[in-house]
Amino acid sequence: MHQTFKAVKVREGLYWVGAIDWAIRDFHGYATSRGTTYNAFLVLGESPILIDTVKAPFYDEMMARIASVVDPHEIELVISNHAEMDHSGCLPKVIDEVKPKKVLASKMGVKALRAHFGDALEVEEFPSGGVLEVYGVKFQFMETRMLHWPDSMFTYMPEEKILFSQDGFGMHLATYERFADQIPRWILEQEAAKYYANILNPYSPLVAKLLAQTQEMGLEVDLLLPDHGPIYRTKEDIKWIIGRYADWSSGKLPQKVVVFYDTMWGSTDKLARAIGEGIASRGISAKLLPLGGAHRSDVATELLEAGGLVVGAPTLNNNMFPSVADVLTYVKGLGFKGRIGAAFGSYGWGGESVKQVAQVLEEMGTKVVDTLKVQYVPDQDDLYAAYQMGVKVAEELKATN
Ligand SMILES: Cc1cc2nc3c(=O)[nH]c(=O)nc-3n(C[C@H](O)[C@H](O)[C@H](O)COP(=O)(O)O)c2cc1C
Helix, strand or coil: CCCCCCCEEEECCEEECCEEECCCCEECCEECCCCEEECCEEEECCCEEEECCCCHHHHHHHHHHHHCCCCHHHCCEEECCCCCHHHHCCHHHHHHHHCCCEEEECHHHHHHHHHHHCCCCCCEECCCCCEEEECCEEEEEEECCCCCCCCCEEEEECCCCEEECCCCCCCCCCCCCCEHHHCCHHHHHHHHHHHHHHHHHHHHHHHHHHHHHHHHHCCCCCEEECCCCCEECCHHHHHHHHHHHHHHCCCCCCCEEEEEECCCCCHHHHHHHHHHHHHHHCCCEEEEEECCCCCHHHHHHHHHCCCEEEEECCEECCEECHHHHHHHHHHHHCCCCCCEEEEEEEECCCCCHHHHHHHHHHHCCCEEEEEEEEECCCCHHHHHHHHHHHHHHHHHHHHCC
8 A cells, every 4th residue: 555644753653744834824723824733642562552632634644654664553541731632632532542541641630521521531540650660661740731732741751761741842834844953943933923922922931940940840851742843852942942932921021012013094103103203213123004004913923022112003093903903802812921011002082092992001011111192193292291101101111121
């Protein structure tokens, strides 16, 4: 039989058997402009062990890759590190087809998997103490609750120093290159930041705690295998991604201001440009994101490395313009707290939008240092007031340093 889809050997006895999704562009509201991979791994103990599965439509691809190494029916143990359907979607079908002796998940994972696939799903909690020696392989299971779901866990092979980190350290990036050292660093930098901003940022304090814990434990990692994107196999790459997570979870507010806004007739846009000039005049980097050209997940990515947030919305039917409400709701949910901020916008009569924007900014823990409402088209004085708003935000941000 011809083999089209093959496993990728990671090292002796360990294979990548996942799937590449070149087409996906919307991942629960996150723009995946470079597609993604769903990573599953095969560990060859005395019997093969499958770690995670893939999204349901990719079942055949995963099974074909497994079959290029072993007969899938020989798999006796399946480990599920995360119950989200991009990793568990195939699990019921794998159980039906392969009939493994055991399927293991965390305590919350068992609950979540049953809530997805029914109470009859044959899955059990990993052994107490979190250690299992089976088919000649030693595993250590670590719950990583809320990173990024309650069920999330890491699986570690202490003898080989291999860490299967489910969504942690992952990124949405479809490639045939399976290893980070085969991909330009600038692409990894962009996609890892985007993933962190859009998935892990709300849990930054937990990320910081986990990194500190692993350091205390002296946990050594020679191979880092996330469930999306490339595998990290060099010391340099592992150090790099862990270092980035340490930076992003540190709560530091970089000296950059994001200005996002939308406009119907161009007035709010004029104000935004003047604000940008004011910010830049004080030597602070400003990034203007008109929402006509920026997706909510790109705004979140920019915000990951910005200590300032200025938001502009015209009033439409007594409300802030809907695209601004969308992105504000999104970044509020992602927990971008502690920024220095301001709200602005053009209006015709009631002009409710600016107050509404300022209120949401405050609710999300932004220090609102200025607001600006301009009726219809801004004149030179209005533009100068907008410029001054930029200056004020920049000065306040500088003072936080
Ligand atoms: C369909 C529509 C509804 C509007 N509703 C309101 C409103 O309820 N209250 C208000 O103050 N202005 C309202 N306006 C006026 C706009 O806010 C005003 O034209 C503003 O200058 C637009 O800013 P922009 O050029 O940045 O889009 C409305 C405009 C449009 C086109």
